[in-house]
Amino acid sequence: MSDAAQPTVDEVRAAAEAVKAALDRHLAAVENRSGANDPAVYAAADALARAVDAYDQALDDGHGELLPFEVPVGETLPAYAGPEEPEAVSVLIRRDYLVADPDRLLGRARRVVEPTGGPVGTLNGALGVLFGEYEPDEIASRCEEFGLEEGDSTLWVTAAEPHGPGEWLHEPFEDADPELIICRFDVSSVYDDELAVLDPDR
Known part of the structure; x- marks a missing residue:
C-alpha cells in the first residue's frame, strides 16, 4: 500500500466504474474502426490502460490489494519539451513482422x-x-497473405522543424527525440493478453 492518502470507498468504486466505461469505449472504437491502424482505437486503448492503472492504484491505497496483471501506460516517456505550436510535425512508424x-x-x-x-x-x-x-x-x-505475422507497432507524432525536399533523407530518424512526442499510439499483443484477464470470455 502506498503512502498516499487513502481513497474513500466511493472513490475506489468510481475508479472501477471508469474502467468499465473505458472498456465500453474501447469496444465501441474497435467495432467502428476505420482500418487496421485507426487512431481512435489507439486512443481508446491508451485511455483504458490509464483507467486500469488508476483503479489499480486506488485499490492498493484503499484496500491493500493489487490487480493480478499490469497494463503498460507509457509512463517511461519523458515530459514533452517541444513547442506548444509546432511549425511542422514528423510521423514516425515502426511495424514489426515475423517471417512466418x-x-x-x-x-x-x-x-x-x-x-x-x-x-x-x-x-x-x-x-x-x-x-x-x-x-x-x-x-x-x-x-498473412504475404507469409508475415504481425508483431508490435508504434506510431509517434513529433514536433519538427520545417525541412525542404530531400534535406533529411540521408538521416531520416536522427530527430526521433522522445521529448518531442506530441502523441504516441502503440499496438501490441500484450494489451490483448492483459485485457483477457479482465474478460476471460474474450
Whole structure:
C-alpha cells in the first residue's frame, strides 16, 4: 500500500466504474474502426490502460490489494519539451513482422516480378519486391497473405522543424527525440493478453 492518502470507498468504486466505461469505449472504437491502424482505437486503448492503472492504484491505497496483471501506460516517456505550436510535425512508424511462411513470401513476390522481370530467389529480395509494390498499410492489413505475422507497432507524432525536399533523407530518424512526442499510439499483443484477464470470455 502506498503512502498516499487513502481513497474513500466511493472513490475506489468510481475508479472501477471508469474502467468499465473505458472498456465500453474501447469496444465501441474497435467495432467502428476505420482500418487496421485507426487512431481512435489507439486512443481508446491508451485511455483504458490509464483507467486500469488508476483503479489499480486506488485499490492498493484503499484496500491493500493489487490487480493480478499490469497494463503498460507509457509512463517511461519523458515530459514533452517541444513547442506548444509546432511549425511542422514528423510521423514516425515502426511495424514489426515475423517471417512466418517463407515459401508464401517468396511465392507472392514471384507473382509480382516474374511476368515482367527476373526470378526472386532470396527472402531479402522478396521483401524488397513486396514492400516496393504495396503500400505499408496494405501489407499490414494483408500480412498473412504475404507469409508475415504481425508483431508490435508504434506510431509517434513529433514536433519538427520545417525541412525542404530531400534535406533529411540521408538521416531520416536522427530527430526521433522522445521529448518531442506530441502523441504516441502503440499496438501490441500484450494489451490483448492483459485485457483477457479482465474478460476471460474474450
